[in-house]
Amino acid sequence: MDSNNSPLYWRQRMEQPSNHKLLAWGVVLLACVAIVWQVYFWTERLAIGKLQASGAQRLEVYVSSLENALEKYDFLPKTLELNRDVIRLLQQPEDPQLIDAVNHYLEQMNDQAKSSTIFISNLDGNTRAASNWRQPDSFIGDNIAFRPYAQDALRGTPGRFYGVGTTRLEPGYFFAHGIYQNGRMLGLATVKVNLESLEKRWVQGADKVMLADEHGVIFLSSMPDWKYKTLAPLAPDVLALLNRTRQYYSKELAPIPFLSDRQWGNGARVISVREQERFDAPQKITSSVMTQIKLKSPRGWTFIYLSDISQARASARSAAAFSCVLLGFFMLLFFYLRQRRAAVAQKLRARVDLQHAYDNLETMVEERTSELNAMTQSLSQEIEVRSKAEQKLHITQNELFQAGKMAVLGQMSASITHELNQPLTALRTMSDNAVILLERGRLDDARRNLGKISDIAARMGAITGQLKVFARKSTTSLTSVSIPTAISNALFLVERRLQVENVRFTLHLPPDDIFAMCESNRLEQVLVNLYANALDAMNGSEVRSLRVEVEARDGLVLIHVADTGPGLADEVLERLFEPFFTTKPQGLGLGLGLAISEQITRQFGGVLRASNAPGGGAIFTIELQMATQEEKHV
Structure with a gap:
């Protein structure tokens, strides 16, 4: 077999670097850049030339407008010498009647001509009469001899000048002309026109x-x-x-x-x-x-x-972009032809690579299949382990919630015992009295005594019933729960402690019943925990007040529980909801109450937050999704 036709020969030849090719491509790239730049440059020049021509045409219109505006006032100063009162005023400058007559005349002329101001000055430049004589900043008495338009008019040539007025700081164009009688100049007439x-x-x-x-x-x-x-x-x-x-x-x-x-x-x-x-x-x-x-x-x-x-440059950029596209088209055409030329060599390389791949394909398939089987088995085991872990976690969480309830009931055991001992003692006493009253034949008194015994038994049943409801295990379904009812049920469990510790309780509810998506028993558990923590925090406080407020806002129900205790320190706020973190003395708390309450609220899709009140004490806020009375989901 000829060595020049072997696949190995063509493969080595294709892989050899060529500095000449790199240099050639560099030259081609520079040439393309130069072409694009030239297209941009000339397109920009043509577009700017059009803008220049258009601007010159627009300027001709503005020039005509300015010349027309000035020409209609050019004759006005010269016509003032036709008024005999103006001539007499310059001859008799101290005559008050002439001054008044000329002022009125100038005022009338100014209104008719729609000019800014018309005034008369003597040869010294002192203004003797003006159209604005009524105004506090009248030109009368001003000296204009330093102004170029006055100097030109005094030399016998019409004065033309634009400037800012020194009296009223109002810019304008001044027309000045000498006032003559019998060829002798008596003074100046000046018209100020506002070009604003x-x-x-x-x-x-x-x-x-x-x-x-x-x-x-x-x-x-x-x-x-x-x-x-x-x-x-x-x-x-x-x-x-x-x-x-x-x-x-x-x-x-x-x-x-x-x-x-x-x-x-x-x-x-x-x-x-x-x-x-x-x-x-x-x-x-x-x-x-x-x-x-x-x-x-x-x-x-x-x-x-x-x-x-910017539009001209945008047009230049568009032209440059089009030239880039055109050059790109020719480059693609070149690459296409070049690709066809290299097709034979590519086929030879593909034949070598295909043979090599075929030789190793079975080995690769077996290795990959083995890896996939091992990975599948590992994933199945991991899924099974995770499923069991999630079940255990769910069971553990429910047990933890139940343990939290039992801990709260244990903390309230003293007050609950007191609540039950009092009615039991009363029942024993009143039952003995009932026997005596029956023996004596006092049936009405015995009937009333038995009625009281029934009321006391009903109250004891309510206490034990509420404890039974609170202690039972909760379900995981979320329903529409009446918030006032949940607050009242939780309050029933700490009512005795409020009385014993002399704590003032206030409740603020909306006028209508309000519902939220949660589970009633677990919500009561969170409220009881917050009540108990608030009562513990107020030990030793001079003012003891527990305030519960409910508000509805933006589709949310907010339950605020506030106390008048010492509040929460910054380092406590950072770790408040950590499990086993507590500020109570050892033996009085496990540090799980708030952690469990926060987790319960989060399972409701809500948030439990803590902060300090502006007037002192702590505020705990439960944020839940608002619901209607009929809503329910699992």
């Missing part, structure tokens, strides 16, 4: 648009956080100029903290900034393309439009 209405419309819209002055200070913005911020740090001479003219008065003019800022084509910029929409919302980083249009007038303002580029 434009800004309010911007805020209500979805666009992000801003207006910046020639220094890069944003004074109108649809984003309140950017208002009175600067696009770049201001030079010292610019800051000095703004402080001298008080254009923005007390505003900080801090630069916007751009995380990144790079130039794009056609004067656009791509920026990233950290912003926070609400005070309780986490900060987020947004990236936008900033499209700008610089206005020729007034004063070289710049309109700015921000377009969110």
Whole structure:
């Protein structure tokens, strides 16, 4: 047989590592990454270019809106010199009648023009009349000579200026024009227009648009956080100029903290900034393309439009993902062809492996069968052992519950003996009296005496009957149990101790009978144990009070048993429900009562909790599932 055609030859050849193949695959991977990056880059540039064009179109609309809003006020200051009272006021500035007449005229003009304020100043810049003369912060008496719009108007050119008012701190655009008579300037007429209405419309819209002055200070913005911020740090001479003219008065003019800022084509910029929409919302980083249009007038303002580029980047990611899918398709095609080429070698390897598996198959089957048989036998034995253990545990638990009952009865033996001894003594005495009364013929007295003997016997029967019910073994079925009845039955067993130890007992029940899913006899066992523990805890207390309260809440029945004892220490609370843990002196308790009570409550599907009351003492709470009177299940 030719060695080149043997299965061993092909197997060794397939397992030989090839550094050239690894290098080739590395080059292919890098080429794929480069292609995907180029697709992402060019798609992003095209999408951002579309956003830039759309932003420029939107800016044209905003530019037209601003120019229309300003043009209708451009003529207004010049028309004021047509009023003779205005001319006379500047010639006779101290005439009160002229001042009053001009104030009323300016007030009327301001209302008709819907401007913010109209005022008249003399050549020294002192305001002589104003439309807001009625208001406490009227412009009358203010000096505006330091304002650029006043200086321009005094030089004979129309004054145009945007700034924050120094009197009312209200921003606005000022139109100023000289008032002339016979070619001689007498004073200035100024109209202040509030541009905030434009800004309010911007805020209500979805666009992000801003207006910046020639220094890069944003004074109108649809984003309140950017208002009175600067696009770049201001030079010292610019800051000095703004402080001298008080254009923005007390505003900080801090630069916007751009995380990144790079130039794009056609004067656009791509920026990233950290912003926070609400005070309780986490900060987020947004990236936008900033499209700008610089206005020729007034004063070289710049309109700015921000377009969110997240959609553009999403489109770029989608294109990159599509290119990945396309490249993946070609790679799969390549692997498919390559797989077909390796089919012959794979068949040879499979033939060798199949022969080897066939040779060892029977041995493996026998070993596995033996292991499974051993495992099955072990599992059967373990299931049988566990079943017996569960039966023993169930029997032991029932015996433990019964032992707990007997322990409670043993602790109450003294009071039970006293309860039975008293009526027995009374029966003996009254039976002797009955004999004497019959001998003397006092039949009515004898009849009453016999009636009392019957009542005492009935009471003794009730005591022994209740003890018999309490002592019998409980069933495992859960039924709908009346909680007030269970509380009353358990209370009957400790009633004598309450009287002897002078303990005040209070019971708070809902107005209607209330039922819970449990087993009545075992619930009474838990209640008797809690009553007895509460009475033991109050030994030596000045105030002895046992309070039981029942409430229904959210489908649950809560039974609270509270005492006025010393309460529970932290280390006791941690181990309270551990078996054989007790705080009683040796010989007075086994430490099983609360452990058994907690286990019984858990078998009911409930919870037994312990805590300290705010006013002192301990509170034990039994939490059970609420039920109707008819419910029952095993």
